[in-house]
Amino acid sequence: MNNNEISLSITNIDENTTTTTSICSSTITNNHIPKDLFSCLICYETFGVDQQQLVALKCGHMFCASCIHQWFTTNKVCPTCRKRCWLKDILYIDASTCIVAYGKKKINNLSAERDRLNNDIQILKDSI
DSSP, X not given: OXXXXXXXXXXXHHHHHHXXXXXHHHHHHTTOOOTTTSBOTTTOOBOOTTOOOEEEOTTOOEXXXXXXXXHHTTOOBOTTTOOBXXXXXXXXXXXXXXXXXXXXXXXXXXXXXXXXXXXXXXXXXXXX
């Protein structure tokens, strides 16, 4: 690898680090909630931080409390995976707790990626 290639690699890593940092910042400041992770699997509404009626079944699938209660009037299986479920198995969850936990995990993953990229930058700089 010549000096031009190393400089180009460092530039690319610097750009990736900036992108990682900006993704992390925008996730926190814009309260971006991934719809595929935090949506009721019956009505497809996204769970909000202020929504307290989030429930999960033993299989891990999440729903609005009203949707799953209505579902259970005629069905006794999870609407997603069809595993047998009982009303006593419903776990009531604070939506904001899930969203905060997701955010913390995302921040930790992005921080680890930033550290790895910074380490790569240092290795490349040392090899120049």
